[in-house]
Amino acid sequence: MCSVVVVIFAVLCCGAASSEQPPARLVELPQGPVRGYRDTEYGIYAFYDIPYAKAPTGADRYKGPLPPPVWSEVFEAVDRAIMCPQNEKFELLPDKRTMQEDCLTASVYVPETKEKNLPVVVYIPGGAYIAGWGNLGTPKNLVTSKKVIAVTFNHRLGAHGFLCLGTENAPGNAGMKDQVALLRWVKNNIAKFGGNPDEVTIAGYGSGSSSVDLLVISKLAKNLFKRAILESGASIAVYGLQVDPIKSAKEFASLITSEHFEDLDDLENFYKTVSYEQLSSARVITRRDSNFYMAPCVERDLGEEMFLDDSPVDILRSGNFKKVPMLYGFASMEGLFRMPLFDHWKNFMNSKFSDFLPADLKFKSETEKEQVAERVKRFYFGDKLINEESVLAYIDYFTDTIFAYASLKSVKLQIEAGNNQIYLYEYTYYDDDTPAVPYTNVRGARHCAQTDIVLDGLFNKTRIDISDDLETHTKVMREIWLNFMTTGMPVPEDSKLPTWRPVGADWSPYMSLGKTLELKDSLLKERALFWDDIYEKYYFNPIPPTSPLEHTEL
Numbered sequence: 001m002c003s004v005v006v007v008i009f010a011v012l013c014c015g016a017a018s019s020e021q022p023p024a025r026l027v028e029l030p031q032g033p034v035r036g037y038r039d040t041e042y043g044i045y046a047f048y049d050i051p052y053a054k055a056p057t058g059a060d061r062y063k064g065p066l067p068p069p070v071w072s073e074v075f076e077a078v079d080r081a082i083m084c085p086q087n088e089k090f091e092l093l094p095d096k097r098t099m100q101e102d103c104l105t106a107s108v109y110v111p112e113t114k115e116k117n118l119p120v121v122v123y124i125p126g127g128a129y130i131a132g133w134g135n136l137g138t139p140k141n142l143v144t145s146k147k148v149i150a151v152t153f154n155h156r157l158g159a160h161g162f163l164c165l166g167t168e169n170a171p172g173n174a175g176m177k178d179q180v181a182l183l184r185w186v187k188n189n190i191a192k193f194g195g196n197p198d199e200v201t202i203a204g205y206g207s208g209s210s211s212v213d214l215l216v217i218s219k220l221a222k223n224l225f226k227r228a229i230l231e232s233g234a235s236i237a238v239y240g241l242q243v244d245p246i247k248s249a250k251e252f253a254s255l256i257t258s259e260h261f262e263d264l265d266d267l268e269n270f271y272k273t274v275s276y277e278q279l280s281s282a283r284v285i286t287r288r289d290s291n292f293y294m295a296p297c298v299e300r301d302l303g304e305e306m307f308l309d310d311s312p313v314d315i316l317r318s319g320n321f322k323k324v325p326m327l328y329g330f331a332s333m334e335g336l337f338r339m340p341l342f343d344h345w346k347n348f349m350n351s352k353f354s355d356f357l358p359a360d361l362k363f364k365s366e367t368e369k370e371q372v373a374e375r376v377k378r379f380y381f382g383d384k385l386i387n388e389e390s391v392l393a394y395i396d397y398f399t400d401t402i403f404a405y406a407s408l409k410s411v412k413l414q415i416e417a418g419n420n421q422i423y424l425y426e427y428t429y430y431d432d433d434t435p436a437v438p439y440t441n442v443r444g445a446r447h448c449a450q451t452d453i454v455l456d457g458l459f460n461k462t463r464i465d466i467s468d469d470l471e472t473h474t475k476v477m478r479e480i481w482l483n484f485m486t487t488g489m490p491v492p493e494d495s496k497l498p499t500w501r502p503v504g505a506d507w508s509p510y511m512s513l514g515k516t517l518e519l520k521d522s523l524l525k526e527r528a529l530f531w532d533d534i535y536e537k538y539y540f541n542p543i544p545p546t547s548p549l550e551h552t553e554l
Contacts, residue, residue, distance in 0.1 A: 029189055051069055087130065110194060208231075238358040376397075
């Protein structure tokens, strides 16, 4: 999960290219002419930071996106390193970026080929909906295959993108409506770059994967893509939905101001006037219940476009959505995401484990909550204290509660709704350079490890002196992903890779993507059924924000 530093910079730089610049390619868009340049390292053409929409400002800043700007001179599509406002202390940033309010830009990567009508992949970045930027991981190596065109982009984050008050000025899901605007832009423009608008795959990692899962069931995104790839994130993940948006907005406000708000009007006025610096100052990623506050929400009907008009669980159960082929999975040790907090949290978990239960569980009383917490603790840790000897159970716990169970539940609901084109995987690869889990000699695949292999490396880092084993594995992973982007199957019939059948009941079969590829039965079945039982009894199904008349007292 991803983000930042602050350097405000102006955009829309127009003019003729210098004679010292690399070969260029001019594309005529309805907005105006755009010039991209050849990336000599990869042998592809890159068009950076093209505005695909405009972020509204002032009191309208939480509304849906506006149409993009137009221009008459050539737009120089060079890398301006633009990112949306976010917490600069969320230390996932390897280099300086340009943080600005009007941040809705897309980058398009085009292979050097005369082929037209190429399939397209749109990658949605991760960052827990509170951080990140489009080129956190770039898809240049995928594009060098000459099989696809790739698009990355920014969307609004945190409260800027996900404040959900159910009012005209803050209806909710601005960041998701940005994503829909981007997909509409791709639909209308990608043919100009040589892409096929009817052969679009959406892919994402972390919260980007959660976004993909939501786009699949949103009426607003219907027919804007053909396939979906999900890497370590689900629509019903605890961090991925606001269960009570008004409560979330109030609690989030308490993190950035000492003011208290008695009614919805006061709360809305605060958010309309607060600075971006203050809005992005809250530190929520270390919350014990994995509730980061600002995320997609179920919207209240205001008579305008709604991204999400019901809870994802209810939409999935209804079956009222378009079924698309899905490549869906997660890494074996997603919970390593929480490893930096282990030494700090272990004693707190021993004294009050209930604080670490997922925030989307609701109990009738504290007694009931403590009883469930004790049951969960025993399932993962037995009767022993949580200490260095139980660190692997600690990782399993957070793997399941933040990532794995939500993914398995979403897959189960998709299958029950009639989707028979889901290819389930667990990413298990590690090599000698993978550090062992602290206090053990065990290695495993961390959060979004598969993304780090398929893309050019998260944070644009460059691998040097990689082993022959890792090089072979990387080629196989990219082949699988490209197969799916171009055919809808990770292993087509004419492939030399092991046969991979769609998943059915009990999360079987699934592909273990490790040093070898192995089709296995029932991914984490015991752990998934354990959480199934708890969520069936205690799930807090997300609700839309109540209207001002219904909810004057917060």
